[in-house]
Amino acid sequence: MPISYAQQSFSFVALGDLPYGPSDISYLPYRTLIKQINLAEPSFSIHVGDFKSGSTLCSDEEFSNQIAHFQSFQTALIYTPGDNEWTDCHRDNNGAFDPLERLNTLRKDFFRDGKTFGQNPISVASQSQRMPAFSRHVENLRWQHQSSLFTTLHIVGSNNNFEARNPSAVDEFFHRDAANVAWIKDTFAVASEQKIDLLVFAFQADVFEARNIYEDFPSWSGFRKSIAETLLPLAQQWGKPVLIIHGDSHRFKVDQPFTLNRKPLTNITRIIVPGQTDVRAVKVNVQGANLSFELIAIP
Structure with a gap:
């Protein structure tokens, strides 16, 4: 039976591509921003990836520093990976890491126990638990707040790591792409079962990266199947408001x-x-399916 919710209002915060640059330059402004977010008292915050720039080290130390940042949020912090955390880590100035090793480390260190980061974490459902065929995809999360349903998708820049010249990257892409498609379909199924007023999808990539004058999602786009062929038709069929954050x-x-x-x-x-x-x-700011937006800046 669908659950009924009053049209209460709440707010959440979205951020990403922060902090960027060397720690001695980027950390202090970022920590100041987190303090401003805490003062705003959102129900939770979502970091849509790229917690480091594409020209800084993908080291274990950097990962630990970013976990500490996430834990400094007073309410829950939900994170979904960006390309700078793993796909680009093969670069010399990133430390010449194996991208798949960094991805495995992200999954091990940042996604555990069905709980979020933050000083007041919340429980979240993981695709790895709901769909055994995609057990490695601990990073694809979902949670409900009032009559809104939130879903994170592991969709990243650099054309979603769809790199035809690298067989291991191709294998990784197709498995993750299939997981994202399945998670999107499952989200719409859950939304249809419940009394959901608003669907929110959060991921890192600007999916128009491969756009040309003829098509938004040409055949070489790493976002064609998940976005063009899955999310958009299902959103049209569902008919209610959908918010995409990236x-x-x-x-x-x-x-x-x-x-x-x-x-x-x-x-x-x-x-x-x-x-x-x-x-x-x-x-x-959310009230039912009605949205408004404010920017939070550092003083």
């Missing part, structure tokens, strides 16, 4: 850029969070 582009924007069969999907709103040198976060 980073990657670093410029704050709220818009409705998605189309299906050349027709605008007006029930889908997108937020691009600030990031890189723009050390701000987005406070999302």
Whole structure:
């Protein structure tokens, strides 16, 4: 039986692509931003990945420092990976790590016990528990708050690691892509079973990375199957409001850029969070399916 919720209001914070740069430069502004987020008292916060820049070390020390940052949020902090944490770690200036080893470390260190980060963590469902066929994908999470259903997807920049010249990257991409597709479908199924007013999907990538003048999602796009062929048609069929939150582009924007069969999907709103040198976060105010947005900045 569907669960009924009163039209109560709440807020959450979205941020990503932070901190960027050497620790002696980037950590202090980021920690100041976290203090401002704590003062805003959101129900929880979502970090959409890239907790380091693409030109800094992917070291265990860096990972530990970012866990400490996540634990400094007074309410729950939910994290989904970005490409800078693993796909780009083969670069010499990142420490010449094996990207798949870094991915395995992320999964081991950042996703445990069905709980979030933060001083007041919440319980979250993991795809690894709900779908045994995708048991490695501990990072794909879902939780409900009032009448809103939140889902994280492991969709990253650098064309989602769809690198045809690297067989191991291809294998990783296709398995993760299938997991994301299954998790999206399952989310819409759960939303149909419950009295959900708003669906929220959070991931790192700007999925229009491969866009050209003919297609938003050409055949070489690493986002074609998960977004164009799965999320968008299901969102159209569902009909209620969908909010997509991502980073990657670093410029704050709220818009409705998605189309299906050349027709605008007006029930889908997108937020691009600030990031890189723009050390701000987005406070999302929710009442039922109605949304408003505020920027949180450092003093």
